[in-house]
Amino acid sequence: MKAVLLFLLLMVPALAAPVADTFSNPATETRARALQRQLRCLVCQGESIDESGSPFAADVRHLVRQQIADGASDQQIQDFLVARYGDFILMKPPLQPDTWLLWLAPFLVLAAGGGVAWLTVKKAAARGA
Amino acid sequence: MTGELGQLALCFALALALVMAAAGLAGTRADRAGARAVASSAALGHLVFVGLAFGTLVYAFVTSDFSIVAVAGNSHTLKPLVYKISGVWGNHEGSMLLWVLVLALYAALVAALQRGGARLTSGAIGIQGLLAAAFLLFILFTSNPFFRLDPAPFEGAGLNPLLQDPGLAMHPPMLYAGYVGLSASFAYAAAALLVGEEGWARAARPFMLIAWIALTCGIALGSWWAYYELGWGGFWFWDPVENASLMPWLIATALLHSALATERSGAFRTWSLLLAIAGFSMSLIGTFLVRSGVLSSVHAFASDPTRGFFIMVLICLAIGGALALFAWRAHTLQGGAAFEPVSRETTLLLNNVFLVASCACVFVGTLYPLVLDAINGTKISVGPPYYALTFAPIFFAALFLVPFGPRLGWKRGDLKAAWRDLYPALGLAAVAAVVVLAVASPRTIAATGAFAVAGWLIGASLIDVRKRIGRGRGGARASAFAAALAHAGLGVTLIGVAGTTAWRSEALTVLAPGETMTVGPYTLRFDGVTRERGPNYIADRAHIALMDGRDVRATLLPEHRFYPAEGQDMNDTAIRTTGVRDLYLALGDDRGGGRFTIRAYVSPLAPFIWLGGLVMALGGLLSLWGRLRARPAPQSQPAAQALAAE
Known part of the structure; x- marks a missing residue:
C-alpha cells in the first residue's frame, strides 16, 4: 500500500496538466526562450532546441517548460539536463579544468600577439633612430 | 566511354x-x-x-x-x-x-x-x-x-x-574559388622562400584578392542559404562547417593587410610569408574537416578510413613541408623595416594580432571538442555563447581600430591629425548610439555598441571617399576607394547582424483557414493549403495573405516539399523584404482538419547582413581592378627593396 502511495506520489509531476506551448506571463516566456537557446538539440546539426523542429527538441522544450512551471531555477534545469544528457547539451561549454584552455586560448593568443607586436614596433622604431 | x-x-x-x-x-x-x-x-x-x-x-x-x-x-x-x-x-x-x-x-x-x-x-x-x-x-x-x-x-x-537550391548550387564553386585561390599565395610564398626573392607579395596580390573576394561571396552565399532554407530565420550557426570557411577568410584578411605593408615598406616580410602558408593551411584543414566527415560524426571516419588518412597525410606534408621550408629559409629574407610606433605599419600589425586571435578562437572552438573527446571522452559542445564571449569582443576591438589605418602615413603617422579627421565619424557613431537607445526596444548594450561601431566605420569610409575625390590618380585612388568600400561593408554587415539579433520578433501559431495572426507590425491571414506538383517534388503550399486593414497587400507562399526520389522533406520559406526589414514565413506541421502551424519572423535589417558582404566584395573587386590596370613595377628592383633600403 505504502509502495503504491509512493509510486502515485512520484507520478504526480508526470500526471500534472500539460504545459502550454507558451507561458502567458511574458517575463516567464522570455526566460524560457533564453534558456532554450542555451540548450543544444542533440539530433540536429548546430541548432538549439529553441530553433529545431525535431521531436527531440520538442520533448526537451516541454521538459524545460514543465520544470519552469514547477518553480525550478535555470541552474537546476541545466543541471538536470546535464545529468541526463551530459555536457554536450549545453551550448556554452562549462568552465572546468579540461576546458580552461578552450576559454583562455583566444586571449592567450591575443596576449602573445600583442607582446610580439610590441617588440616588433620597438625594434622597428630603434631601427629608424 | x-x-x-x-x-x-x-x-x-x-x-x-x-x-x-x-x-x-x-x-x-x-x-x-x-x-x-x-x-x-x-x-x-x-x-x-x-x-x-x-x-x-x-x-x-x-x-x-x-x-x-x-x-x-x-x-x-x-x-x-x-x-x-x-x-x-x-x-x-x-x-x-x-x-x-x-x-x-x-x-x-x-x-x-x-x-x-x-x-x-x-x-x-x-x-x-x-x-x-x-x-x-x-x-x-x-x-x-x-x-x-x-x-x-x-x-x-x-x-x-x-x-x-540555386544558392547552394553556386555556393561550393564560389567557396572553392576562395579556398583554393589561397594556394596561389601559398605557392608564391614557398617559391619566394626557395629563390629568396622579395617581390612575391606584389606578384601574388591579385591572387590574394581574388581568393578573398570569392571567400567573402562564398561565406555570404552560404549564410544567405541557411537563412532562407533552414526555416527559422537564423543566418549563422557557428557550425563547424561554417567555421571551416570563416578561418581562411580571417587569415586571408590578415594576409591582405600584412602583405600590403610588406610590399609598400618592406615590413613584416617573414610574417606575411607565414600568413600565406597559414591561409592555405586553413583551407586544407577546412577541406579535411568537411570532407572527411570527422565533424558531423566521429564514426563517419571509420566508414572510409583510407580517405581520411590519405587527406590527413597530404595536409601534414603540405603544411609541414611549407613550415619546414620557412624555418630553413626565412632568415635569408630578414632585414625588417624601420617605422615609428604611430604609423600605418603599426595599425596593420594590430589588425593582424586581432584577426589571428579571432581565427584562433574559431579554430579552438571548432577543434577543442574533437580533441577533448579523443583524450578523455568528455563530450562538450561549443555553441554561440562561447563565440559571443570570445570572438565578439576581439573582433569588435579590431573594428574599432579600422578607421585609423588609412589615416596614418607609412613609417610615420600623425595620431592627432587622424583623430581630428575622424571627428565627424565619431559624431555619426554617437548619433547612431543615441538613436538606438531612443527608438529601439528592447534596448541592449550589444546592439547600441554595434550601431556605434557601424557608424564609426561607415562615417570614416565616407570621409575617406570625400577626401579622395579629385586627389590621387589611377591605381592609388582605386585602392583607397577599395579600402573605404570594404571597411564600410563591415559596418553594413554589423548593422544587419545587430538588428536581427536584438530585435527579431517571431510568432508560432496554429491556424485554421480564415484565421489571422500578428507578428511585429504585420497581420497575416491563413487562406489554407493547396497541393502542388513541382518537377521532382510534391508540395503543400500555404497561401498566407499579408493584410493591410481589410485589403490583401500581398500573398506569401511558403511550402513544405516532399521529394519522393530521395524520400526527404524540405521547407521552402517565403520571404518578403522591404530592404530594411524581412517578413519571413515557414510552413510547419499539419495539425489536422486544415489547421497548420505557421512560423513567422520579422527580422529588422536582415538584408544588410548580405548587402555588407556584397559591399566588401565590391571593395575587393575595385582593388583588383586597380591592380591589374596599374603598370607592372620593374621586376629587377621591386618597390619593397627600394623602400626598405632607405
Missing part, C-alpha cells in the same frame, strides 16, 4: 602535374630558362586535361549516365538540368574534382600572367604542380568519380533536396 575518357584525362593531368612540379622547381635555377617554359606549358596543358575530366563528369550527370557510381548515387532523371549540373559537386568525388579544377585554373593563371620574376613564377608553378599531383592521387586512389556500376541501375538515387 565517357567514364573511361574522364579517367584517362585524370591520368594525363596527373602526369602533367608531375611535369609542372619537376620543371617548375628546376626552373628556380637561373640558368634553366627551358625548364621554365616547360613548366608554364605544362600548367596550361594540366588545366586542359583537368577541364576535360570535369567536363566528362558534367556530361555524365547531364545525360544521367547511371553506369557511373557518382551519378547513380547523386542524380535522378527527373531533376531539373541546373541541379543535374550542381549535382556534380554535390557529392564527395565530384567536389574533390572541382577542387582540383580550381587549383588547375589558378596554376594556369599564374603561368599565363607571369607576375613576379621568372624564377619566382617558375617555383610557384612547381609548388602548385606538387599540390595538384597530390590531390589527383587522392582522387584516383580513394575518390574516383568515374568508377563504373555493372549492371547500371535504371534510376539514380537523387540529390539531397537541401542541395537542390
